[in-house]
Amino acid sequence: xxxxxxxxxxxxxxxxxxxxxxxxxxxxxxxxxxxxxxxxxxxxxxxxxxxxxxxxxxxxxxx
Numbered sequence: 001x002x003x004x005x006x007x008x009x010x011x012x013x014x015x016x017x018x019x020x021x022x023x024x025x026x027x028x029x030x031x032x033x034x035x036x037x038x039x040x041x042x043x044x045x046x047x048x049x050x051x052x053x054x055x056x057x058x059x060x061x062x063x
Contacts, residue, residue, distance in 0.1 A: 001009075013032075020028045037046040 016028065017025055033050075037043075040046055
């Protein structure tokens with residue numbers, strides 16, 4: 001994927017998130033992630049991507 005491709009995907013994602021009501025964004029992202037994992041077709045790379053995307057995010061305990 002080229003840098004231009006990534007920018008197109010980023011823009012499409014930003015627009016889609018803006019179009020979602022705030023309370024629906026998490027559900028949208030979950031559905032998107034599962035659809036993309038289905039496209040990848042194997043659990044191992046999906047799990048690796050999930051872990052990779054957690055890098056740099058603040059950790060909040062739920063308790």
